[in-house]
Amino acid sequence: MINFNGTLTETPQFSAHNRGMLYGDAVFETIRYSGGKLFFWEDHYFRLMASMRILRMEIPMGFTLEDLQDELLKVVEAENLKDQAASLRLTVTRNEGGKYLPEDNNVSFYIFAKELKDPFFTLTEDHYEVELYKDHYVNADLLSTLKTANKIIHVTGSIFAKENDYANCLLLNTNKSVVEALNGNLFLVKGSTIKTPPLEEGCLRGIIRKQLIEIIAKLDEFTIEEAAISPFELQKADELFITNAIVGIQPISKYRKKTYTNTVAKNLLGKLNAKARLG
Structure with missing residues (x-):
C-alpha cells in the first residue's frame, strides 16, 4: 500500500x-x-x-x-x-x-x-568485508550531505561490491579522503578516540551519526573527533563500523589484510537502543 x-x-x-x-x-x-x-x-x-x-x-x-x-x-x-x-x-x-x-x-x-525482523537495532557478528570504491568520487560539498535521489555513485558502488564479493564499499571524496560507506556513515576507533568524517568532507548528514556523536561526547572513556579520514588510517584502526537509520550499527570485520574487533560497536549499540526508546 x-x-x-x-x-x-x-x-x-x-x-x-x-x-x-x-x-x-x-x-x-x-x-x-x-x-x-x-x-x-x-x-x-x-x-x-x-x-x-x-x-x-x-x-x-x-x-x-x-x-x-x-x-x-x-x-x-x-x-x-x-x-x-x-x-x-x-x-x-x-x-x-x-x-x-x-x-x-x-x-x-x-x-x-x-x-x-527485529524491533530494535541488533548487531551482527557475521563476516563483513569492505573495500574502497574508486571508480567515482563524492563531491566534498553541501549537496552531498543531503539525502537526495541522486545516488548513482552508491548504485554503481553496490554493483561493484556484489561483483567482487564485498559486503560493502567505502567511498572517497574528491580530496581522496574516506567519506562514508555505500549505505551509511563511517566511524573509526583507534584507542580511546572515535573519528567520523565532518560534513565538510561531503558525508551524509546521517541521523544515527548525529545520535552517536551526542552519545560519545558524554562518555568519559572516549573522545569523539570529526576529522578527515585517510585511507592509510583504515588498516591502523581497532574498529570500523557503519551507521544508518535502519540497521543502527554495522561492524566491519575485514578490510584488505586487517581484521577488526567490535567491542566499542557493541557498547554503543546498547546506548543507541536506549536513546531510541526514550526518543
Whole structure:
C-alpha cells in the first residue's frame, strides 16, 4: 500500500514527466518504526525540511511534524504493521514541469513501508568485508550531505561490491579522503578516540551519526573527533563500523589484510537502543 499525497492506494499514478525520475529532483527519508513510534522522527523531519529549503522546494502548509507523522502511520496501519517493526520511506519530489529549470516548486510525496525482523537495532557478528570504491568520487560539498535521489555513485558502488564479493564499499571524496560507506556513515576507533568524517568532507548528514556523536561526547572513556579520514588510517584502526537509520550499527570485520574487533560497536549499540526508546 502506498500513501500518495495523502491517499492510500495500491496503484499510484506516476507521470513519465516526474522530476524525481527525470532529474533526480527529489529528497527522501528512511525511518525505522517499532513499538508504536517512529525512531528519531524529529531529526528526520528537520533534516527533510532543511533539504527541501536548500533545494528551493516549496514546503506545503500541511508538512508539519505532526501531519507528516500521521501520514507515515497511515501506511503502518494499512500494511498491518502496527505491532511489528518496519522501515518507511518518505519521498518528496518537485512537481513536474520544465526542464532543468522547474516550472513549479511545489511538491508531491509518497510513502511505502517494509516489515523488519527485529524491533530494535541488533548487531551482527557475521563476516563483513569492505573495500574502497574508486571508480567515482563524492563531491566534498553541501549537496552531498543531503539525502537526495541522486545516488548513482552508491548504485554503481553496490554493483561493484556484489561483483567482487564485498559486503560493502567505502567511498572517497574528491580530496581522496574516506567519506562514508555505500549505505551509511563511517566511524573509526583507534584507542580511546572515535573519528567520523565532518560534513565538510561531503558525508551524509546521517541521523544515527548525529545520535552517536551526542552519545560519545558524554562518555568519559572516549573522545569523539570529526576529522578527515585517510585511507592509510583504515588498516591502523581497532574498529570500523557503519551507521544508518535502519540497521543502527554495522561492524566491519575485514578490510584488505586487517581484521577488526567490535567491542566499542557493541557498547554503543546498547546506548543507541536506549536513546531510541526514550526518543
